[in-house]
Amino acid sequence: MKSKLLLSLWAVLFLSIFSSFSQTISCGDVFTDPAGASANYDNNSDYIVTICPTNPGDHVTVTFTSFNTEVDWDALYVFDGNSIDAPQIASANPAAYVPGGLPGGYWGATIPGPFTSSSADGCLTFRFRSDTSINNPGWSADISCDTVITCPRPSNLFANYNTPTNVTLSWTENGAATQWEVLAVPANTGAPTSTSTGTLTSSNPYVFDSLTAADYVFYVRAVCSSSDNSNWSNPYTFTMPACLTPTVNVTNVSAYSAVVNWTALGSTPYEVLIVPAGTPAPLATDLGIIASSPYTVTGLNSLSGYDVYIRTLCSASYSTDWSTAVNFSTSSNGAPLITNTTNYTPEQLINNVLVNNPCITISNVSSVTGTNFSSVNGIGYFTNVNPTFPLTSGIILSSGNAQSAPGPNTSTIGEGVPAWIGDPELENIVTTATGDVMNSFNATKLEFDFSSLNEFMSFNFLFASEEYGTFQCNSPMHSLFF
Secondary structure: OOOEOOOOOOEEEEEEEOOOOOOOOOOOOEEEOOOOOOOOOOOOOEEEEEEEEOOOOOEEEEEEEEEEEOOOOOEEEEEOOOOOOOOEOOOOOOOOOOOOOOOOOEOEOOOOOOEEOOOOOOOEEEEEEOOOOOOOOEEEEEEEEEOOOOOOOOEEEEEEEEEOOEEEEEEEOOOOOOEEEEEEEEOOOOOOOOOOOOEEEOOOOEEEOOOOOOEEEEEEEEEEEOOEEOOOOOOEEEEOOOOOOOOEEEEOOOOOOEEEEEOOOOOOOEEEEEEEOOOOOOOOOOOOEEEOOOEEEOOOOOOOEEEEEEEEEOOOOOEOOOOOOEEEEOOOOOOOEEEEOOOOOHHHHHHHHHHOOOOEEEEEEEEEOHHHHOOOOOEEEEEEOOOOOOOOEEEEEEOOOHHHOOOOOOOOOOOOOOOOEOOHHHHHHHHHHHOOOOOOEOOOEEEEEEEEOOOOOOOOOEEEEOOOOOOOOOOOOEEEEO
16 A cells, blocks of 8 residues: 655646746645635636656645636646646546636536546646636645555546446556456545445456436546555546436427427437338337437428437437337428419510520510409419429419419319300310310410520420319319419
């Protein structure tokens, strides 16, 4: 076991700071922040102290007796060696807003450590960074130097999350020990003493089980012989996340989209799966979409049912089971087509919407629709937000009211008046071809002449009918989009 040197032994102190502050520390003295024990530290501090023992083989131990720095903004960093390039003895804190952007610093009012060097040179290096405003009392710590270690303590502890109750802890063995004691205690628990007892193991790494969602501090000490143990390692803080499947709800449901919401647990990622209602529940091997809440799903079908599943991705190797299905149904429509019968004249529909080509000259535009017979207007302009409808915008010609084309159509539409006649040319063609006299109704026509510098002109069109095959020549509404 280690024994303490006489207080007359001096530590060698290397100090680097961006101010004129200087400090000499010996074993048994007090190590403080740059302002000392009676004042708050300064803003914009970048304070580096390296403490080394005088005697080869000795090791420095720093035990804090008070600690208070601004959370998220001012941090003390600890390095296991004679410079800030040595391995860091890190906390679980993120970089937050501390100047320099390095994670693993110590802040707040919780006393860290104690810290004992496991470096071959026996040194510890401290670096303190503070931001531009708000300064706290800082810290005070005792420094001691230990004799030559016959059983060096482990270093470089690292924990890997496996499941919500299971974590694997590994470390570096700095001597020849083949057995160790391992210990996991809740955060803010005091550091173990020489009489504390851990779990004896000959396995490195070691698997801790039966943990809960909380902050833990891990320690390891080497068992070199029946009478010689190392000191406990420096503390290693690890957060066991709460890996639970969240409660899901669906809002803002429209004809083609919906918003999936859930309560996020920290920064844990989630996987969302949306399938048609009645689809068998997903298997563990099925994959969804990595998403954060709220997640907007698009490209759905109107008047359709869907099931939403979600699971939590707790680590690269572990995820929860899929949740139970949450069902929702899309609405009848979300105005997939927007029609307008007043924005454009017939001439503008041909020149600006259908053709809009300097190589084509338009003339003699004429139109006939229900407004010529004191009825509804079957000529209009449309735009489309329905992903399954093949035309994005254009002209609509309808045998009824062009404003009725978007729907929803929940009953037979028979718009128009008997005075609204059909098309004589079409009637003659059908009568000649079939031998049967055809009487048509509610014809909407948009006619024009054109001349082109090109060899051809083309456009896309789509015919849609409410009851095609039954009343294609009678009153129920038919529409032509192009």
